[in-house]
Amino acid sequence: MTLRTEPFVINMGPVHPSTHGVFRMRVTLDGEVVVNLEPIFGYLHRGIEKLAEERTYTGIIPLTDRLDYVASMTNNLAYCLSVEKLAGITVPERAEYLRVIMSELQRIAAHLISVGSFFNDCGAYFTPFLYMFRERERIVDLFEMVTGQRLLYNYMRPGGVSQDIPEEFLPALQEVLKQMPLYIDEYERLLKDNEILYARARGVGILTKEMAVNIGASGPVLRGCGVKWDIRKVDPYSIYDRFEFDVPVGTQGDCYDRYRVRIEEMKQSLRIVEQAAKQIPDGPIRSDVPQLIRPPAGEAYGHLEAPTGEVGFYLVSDGSIAPYRCHIRAPSLMNLTALRDMIVGWKVQDLIVIFGSFAITMGEVDR
Amino acid sequence: MTTSLKAPEIGKQIQAQFAGAVIEATDTAVMVDSKSLLNVMAYLKNTAGLDFDYMTTITAVDYFQYFEVIYNLVSMVHNHSLTIKTRVYGRENPSLPSVVSLWRSADHQEREIYDLMGITFEGHPNMKRIVLWPEFKGHPQRKDYLR
Numbered sequence: 001m002t003l004r005t006e007p008f009v010i011n012m013g014p015v016h017p018s019t020h021g022v023f024r025m026r027v028t029l030d031g032e033v034v035v036n037l038e039p040i041f042g043y044l045h046r047g048i049e050k051l052a053e054e055r056t057y058t059g060i061i062p063l064t065d066r067l068d069y070v071a072s073m074t075n076n077l078a079y080c081l082s083v084e085k086l087a088g089i090t091v092p093e094r095a096e097y098l099r100v101i102m103s104e105l106q107r108i109a110a111h112l113i114s115v116g117s118f119f120n121d122c123g124a125y126f127t128p129f130l131y132m133f134r135e136r137e138r139i140v141d142l143f144e145m146v147t148g149q150r151l152l153y154n155y156m157r158p159g160g161v162s163q164d165i166p167e168e169f170l171p172a173l174q175e176v177l178k179q180m181p182l183y184i185d186e187y188e189r190l191l192k193d194n195e196i197l198y199a200r201a202r203g204v205g206i207l208t209k210e211m212a213v214n215i216g217a218s219g220p221v222l223r224g225c226g227v228k229w230d231i232r233k234v235d236p237y238s239i240y241d242r243f244e245f246d247v248p249v250g251t252q253g254d255c256y257d258r259y260r261v262r263i264e265e266m267k268q269s270l271r272i273v274e275q276a277a278k279q280i281p282d283g284p285i286r287s288d289v290p291q292l293i294r295p296p297a298g299e300a301y302g303h304l305e306a307p308t309g310e311v312g313f314y315l316v317s318d319g320s321i322a323p324y325r326c327h328i329r330a331p332s333l334m335n336l337t338a339l340r341d342m343i344v345g346w347k348v349q350d351l352i353v354i355f356g357s358f359a360i361t362m363g364e365v366d367r
Numbered sequence: 368m369t370t371s372l373k374a375p376e377i378g379k380q381i382q383a384q385f386a387g388a389v390i391e392a393t394d395t396a397v398m399v400d401s402k403s404l405l406n407v408m409a410y411l412k413n414t415a416g417l418d419f420d421y422m423t424t425i426t427a428v429d430y431f432q433y434f435e436v437i438y439n440l441v442s443m444v445h446n447h448s449l450t451i452k453t454r455v456y457g458r459e460n461p462s463l464p465s466v467v468s469l470w471r472s473a474d475h476q477e478r479e480i481y482d483l484m485g486i487t488f489e490g491h492p493n494m495k496r497i498v499l500w501p502e503f504k505g506h507p508q509r510k511d512y513l514r
Contacts, residue, residue, distance in 0.1 A: 042499060042500070047507065049483075050507055213421055213443060214472065215472050216423065216470065234369055234446055301439060303423075312439075314439070325426070325428045327426035334475065334476075337472060338471075
């Protein structure tokens, strides 16, 4: 006798422990197999692009903090790069080094959260996550020393950074640089060749090279497919052309590759911070920029490689103190374009792993 | 370094292929007639030497008399970039051809422009609101949206 089955619909989210915020998926299941999936956005939409139209150019920086809230340093920087491009502002040498140090530390901190929550989704419930939060704490302490904040730093300014580092910063940074590789080695020993991880993540949720490029994927999701595309290399901003580092790529574009790319990127970021901390010169930290910036009428697109991918700001100025239009390119939103294609056909427990391997932040998706 | 291609030259090249398609080519961007947008985009994507395989962003700006829609294209093969613009007139029911058939990265972005600016994209497989709820009235990113 054959059993008759019929598809049924379940709602995952918006409040669900593995949706990384307030994301909702309408999943149609046939037994355990996913036959259709519809992502539903907007639960964290705050209208940041509209709010930006009524603020001064410096007043927008705190809004950018709230995009990808686990990586606010890079959001700040992406916005400031666009304003500098628009208004033709130069940045002093010391500020450039501070920007690079902060961005790379931020990348490590954000990847620690991404990898930690990925293991949560794989079923290693909270032990790896707490290990990684222990290390992230060290970096957050450094940020607190400089900015007084632990999550939303509001640190970069058009033409430099908001304040200089205190004198105890560089010794503390050296201490972190000494210990961080040991921590990463520890993760590698515990997790890299774990058999359960292989079973859950290898060959699961494959994104092909062609599709990744076509959907506009960026960051570890794109590089996990084997595409060597990193804005720091292909279109160097700030002073990234002065540092030596590699761009790690995956081979087949599965969940395991995306996890590997993140771990390898942390090692590369440490290399960059090490070089920058050695070379950092004395000098001013901000160029002479007026309180109210009035860029000439025009348009500019500034972008950079954030932990999740290419963050970009498209600014249109009409010559006044507020931008006429401020559009934000959110890498997480683009990466999610292929979500349905990658998940349909897999089982519901794989859905969690595949979705977790994207490491999206809802603040950025909904804006 | 990603080189931005010289828009006037590319403008001439497009004009030679599709007569009347280019309205103007400034230093930074090529302004394309909305009627031939899809043909021009397909040409930019599939012509050897141009190979724009990666669509970075689409955005729309409200200038009251018209909406300007801006496409940022990148070629990963040659590492060069180009900005294409088009204008759509009218506030009641502005509409443009969708480029989702060429670059799927346009999928969510065109939905977002529809949601917030109210421009419909013909040929989009799933043209509905993305961040606001279906019953929402109006398009808040427009400059004349009343609070």
